[in-house]
Amino acid sequence: MKTEVDLVRFDGGNTGSVQRCLNRIGVNFRVVDKNNLPDGSRPLLVPGVGAFGSVMNVLKQDGLDVAIGNAVGKGTPYIGICVGMQILFDESEESPNAAGLGLVSGKVVKFVADKVPQIGWNEIEPQQAGFERGFVYFVNSYFAQPEQKSTVLYSSEYGGNFCAAVQKDNIIGFQFHPEKSGAFGNELLKRTIVNACRN
Amino acid sequence: MPVATRTKLCKRIIPCLDVAGGRTVKGVNFQNLRDVGDPVSLAEEYERQGADEITFLDISATVEQRETLFDVVEKVANVLSIPFTVGGGIRTVEDALKLLAKGADKVTVNSAAVRNPALVSGIAERCGSQCCVLAIDVRQGEVVVNGGRDKTGIDALQWARECVERGAGEILLTSWDRDGSLSGFDLDLVRRFATQLPVPVIASGGARDPQSFVDVFLQAEADAALAASIFHDGTYSISQVKSALQIAGVPVRAC
Numbered sequence: 001m002k003t004e005v006d007l008v009r010f011d012g013g014n015t016g017s018v019q020r021c022l023n024r025i026g027v028n029f030r031v032v033d034k035n036n037l038p039d040g041s042r043p044l045l046v047p048g049v050g051a052f053g054s055v056m057n058v059l060k061q062d063g064l065d066v067a068i069g070n071a072v073g074k075g076t077p078y079i080g081i082c083v084g085m086q087i088l089f090d091e092s093e094e095s096p097n098a099a100g101l102g103l104v105s106g107k108v109v110k111f112v113a114d115k116v117p118q119i120g121w122n123e124i125e126p127q128q129a130g131f132e133r134g135f136v137y138f139v140n141s142y143f144a145q146p147e148q149k150s151t152v153l154y155s156s157e158y159g160g161n162f163c164a165a166v167q168k169d170n171i172i173g174f175q176f177h178p179e180k181s182g183a184f185g186n187e188l189l190k191r192t193i194v195n196a197c198r199n
Numbered sequence: 200m201p202v203a204t205r206t207k208l209c210k211r212i213i214p215c216l217d218v219a220g221g222r223t224v225k226g227v228n229f230q231n232l233r234d235v236g237d238p239v240s241l242a243e244e245y246e247r248q249g250a251d252e253i254t255f256l257d258i259s260a261t262v263e264q265r266e267t268l269f270d271v272v273e274k275v276a277n278v279l280s281i282p283f284t285v286g287g288g289i290r291t292v293e294d295a296l297k298l299l300a301k302g303a304d305k306v307t308v309n310s311a312a313v314r315n316p317a318l319v320s321g322i323a324e325r326c327g328s329q330c331c332v333l334a335i336d337v338r339q340g341e342v343v344v345n346g347g348r349d350k351t352g353i354d355a356l357q358w359a360r361e362c363v364e365r366g367a368g369e370i371l372l373t374s375w376d377r378d379g380s381l382s383g384f385d386l387d388l389v390r391r392f393a394t395q396l397p398v399p400v401i402a403s404g405g406a407r408d409p410q411s412f413v414d415v416f417l418q419a420e421a422d423a424a425l426a427a428s429i430f431h432d433g434t435y436s437i438s439q440v441k442s443a444l445q446i447a448g449v450p451v452r453a454c
Contacts, residue, residue, distance in 0.1 A: 020277055020302060049327055117329065119369060119399050120422065121209040121251055121452040135209065135452040137282060139329045157207050179280070180304065182246070182454070186280050 004028040021179035025190040034062035040071030043196035048083030053095025077196035085173030105147040113159030117141040124154040134184040136176035211251035211423035221267035248437040249454035257287030276302020292321040309334040310344035323366025333367035338375040347375040377405030389419035409443030
C-alpha cells in the first residue's frame, strides 16, 4: 500500500509544521477538512493545539468528529499529536463540560508541578517492545490517564510519571511533538505512518 | 513554597541568530555588527550540533530589510526539525500571525509589548501561550527598550509577572549589562526570575564558556540558556557545552 495519510485540518489545528515535517520525511498526504471529509481510505493524522473543549467544538461544527469516529470504528488507523492525542479520551479537566471522542477509555488531567505547562525536551521510555527510548519536545499542561495501563506506549516524568504516548488497536497518540523532535521524533513519526499504511 | 518537580526535563541550549536583511549578524552590546553568515545554513549546522531550539532576532533597520525576514523564516522552517522562535519588530498580533504562518513555532515580543501590553494578551489569545515569548532587556533591574537605549522606569520582575498573567508562556531574559561581554550570565538576575516565575526562563547575555552554562543551570536554575557570540565565533560548539553540562550532572538532551 502507498504511504499516504489524510492530514486532518481544522481551525487551530496548526497543520503547517506537520506538513513541513511530512515533506522532509517524504510522506505523501492529502489535506482533509469540513469541505472534504475523510473517507477512511487512508490513515488519519490529527495534530492539535489549543484547549480540549475548543478543539472538540470545532471538530463537531466541521462534522469531523463523526467522520473520524466512523473511520476509526471501521479500522482506519488514527495518529494523534498533542491535543490530537488527548481528544481520543473521554474527558479532560481542561474543559469539564466537553466530551472527547471516547475512542480510548480514560481522562486527561493537569500536571502538578512548579512550572506548568511543561515546555521542552523530555526523555521517553518505551513500555512496549519494538520502540526505543529517546528525547522529544513537549508543550503541555495536561496529560492522558488511560484506564488500561497496557495501552501506554511511552511514559515520561514531569511532576511524576505520565503517559507520553498511547496505543490501542489501530490508534496511536503522541503527547509530544514528533514533528519538532529532531531526527528521533521525525523517524518515529515516519515509522508510525509507514506501519499504519501497511495495515 | 513550590515543591521540587520530579522530572527528566532537559535544560535547553538555544543559539540565537541576529538577522538583518536576510543575513546573520551579531554585535557587542548590539553595536559594531559583523557578518557571520547565512541564517539557513547556520540554523542547520546548529541543529546538527545538538541545539534544542533556535531563535532568530530580526534587527532590520528598514522595511526593505524586514521583508527578507519572511522568506528566511520559511526557508529555515522547512529544514529544521526542532522548535524555532522568531522575534524583533513584532508590533501587532497580525505580525505574529504572519511569522507563525511562515513556520515560526513561537514569537518573542519586547519593546512593542512595553508600549502596548495588550499585544501580549492578544498573541496569547489568538495563538496560544505556547507561542508567546516575552523578551525583557534588563539593566540594573529595570526594563530597557529599543536596543537598550531607553530606560522605562519599570521593574523587570514585576513586568515579567504582569506578562505571565497576560499569557506569556516563556520569558527570554537578557541582561543588557552582560550582552556580548563574554563575562558569564548574570546569575543573581536569572535566579530571581527563574525561581519566582511559573513559566520557563531563558537566560541570555554574557555566555563565555561551557562553565557559564553549568553555572546558569545549577546555580541560577534557568530553564534554558541562549547565546550567540561563542557559537558563531566557533569558540565552542553546542556539543562541547552539552558534554560539560552532562559531566556536571545537568539533564540535557543527548544527540
